Amino acid sequence: MIELKNIEKTYRRGVENVRALRGVNLTIDAGELMAIVGPSGAGKTTLLHILGCLDQPTKGEVVFDGISTASMPESQLVKIRREKIGFVFQQFYLIPGLSVFDNIALPLLFSKKPAEHKKIEQLAEMVGLEHRLNHAPSQLSGGEMQRTAIARGLVNDPAVLLADEPTGNLDSENSEKIYAILRRLSDEGLTTIMITHNPELAGRAERTIKIRDGLICS
Amino acid sequence: MTSYLKLAAKNILRHRTRSLLTMLGIAASVGVLFAVLSFNKGFTEGLALELERTGLHFMIVPSGCAHEVAALVLHGAVIPKFLDTGVMEHVERTEGIDLATPILVAQLPDRQRGKIDLIYGIEMDVLEAIKPGWEITGTVPRHEHEVLLGYEVAQHDNLKPGDPFSSPAEGVDLVVAGIVGYSGSQDDAFVYLPIKTAQSLLGYPQSATAIGVKVDDPTRIGAITASLTSAVPGIQIVTMSEVMNSVANLAAAARALSLAIVLIAILISAVGVMNSILMAVFERTQEIGMMRAVGASRWDIFRIILSETTILALVGGVVGIVLATLGARLIETFVRSVMPFVPSGDMIRFEPIVALGSVAFIFVIGLCAGIYPAVKASKINPVEAIKG
């Protein structure tokens, strides 16, 4: 469902060029749980952002459900992010002033959909936070914050969930809970891509790709 | 999450102290703007009412003294010339005149006490009509030899109603009938007494600084003043509407100056709002990046940040108007202490149109102040903001 064709990404840092990705080819099938591993600075995050239409490649093209995003204007890319992509980050990025409920519902504001209570409650239940909906993020544990962020990533019913080191800030017990949720989502048919430094978790994914120096090496 | 406004409001509440201070800046300047705008309305209306209450249509003064008339009518002023003794007779003989009342304001040296009294001679019922706001301890003079003292005069000589008041003329014993409460204006410095007494103390039985005139038919003021000026040499006539105009012009000039100052204050508080929101934007760079990733467009971000500024400006504006309305008496007291010719009664009245206009104005200013931070926020590169 997503195809990366010979993706290159070059950043400018002062006078030198940083080649973050140097020709990545990758096909992602619907419903699979994929882990991306590799050393720090290898280009994992860059790849994830390009997959999520948050960043544009310098060269090559991303084909999303058969449609190339190469020449799409920003407004079209926003639409894809809203409708098809869910993002989860290592640092959660919850909004401190909003309740768990409102944090989960936030993307609906941008997709101009009503925040139906039933839907938010279902999502909260799915990540085990149904009793926390009125809490502020500051009252949550790290694991609960990340589960809130996952629910937020799912609120627009995306086709793909992209998680950048979702367990990077969590202990093993909480990491296990997060993994279990991602596993269940992928079993239910959601395409799930996760960057991780945890070899144990990566080993349990259906597919693991390894990135080094901007290239897929296995 | 129901709306951008709710999100913006929640964001403002995250930095309560900072938002409160910024909002108070707006509130203060909008409050003053509202007060200045309403003040002018209340001021001119109050002034018109005050002049109308004197019941007089015009004043006759020695020619060349037209400028002192406003001061004379509103709080007494010493005009360095007297009207000729024959003028009063002329005026009384003129047709269409209902009432002519002489007013004598003069300096009266008192050698015994080694000081100079400022005396204000007038018919007492006319005085009461001119100064309805006075709070008098004792009574207004009912007899020939009674005087009414301004607050400072009474303070200076430590006098109470019933005390004798030293008189410069031999064989005349004056008694204090009453004392006027503190006004903070020049009223405090005068000795008020019946016109006849004033004239005899001064030694000119027919003299007057001015003659206040009421006519039978106000539509004929023009004709009457014309015939008077041609018949009596050495006089000048100033109508109450001319007094009104010259004082109103003065007030308008004062208002223009205050408005200029208020506008600068508003600009400064707008810069404060801009700065406060800009800080909030920089602090929330990552959060804004996240919002872009979960589906916010640049325009969405722009609107959220712009809403924050306008909410601050609007709330500040409304608070400012409420404060100005509640604190109106306080502001009036201040204005009375610095401005001459202030009419009694409320000068600041709540006018919905003026309030609405002030809020609309600050809304527009808020929008303008919000544009820069909102553009900045919308240009944040999400990829750089959320480096994982």
Ligand SMILES: Nc1ncnc2c1ncn2[C@@H]1O[C@H](COP(=O)(O)OP(=O)(O)O)[C@@H](O)[C@H]1O
């Ligand atoms: N916005 C950027 N500007 C310049 N260089 C960048 C930027 N983002 C990433 N890089 C560089 O690109 C390379 C890959 O980064 P990244 O994709 O974040 O790696 P990873 O997620 O695997 O640690 C790194 O050398 C990094 O320094």
Ligand SMILES: [Mg+2]
């Ligand atoms: Mg990374």
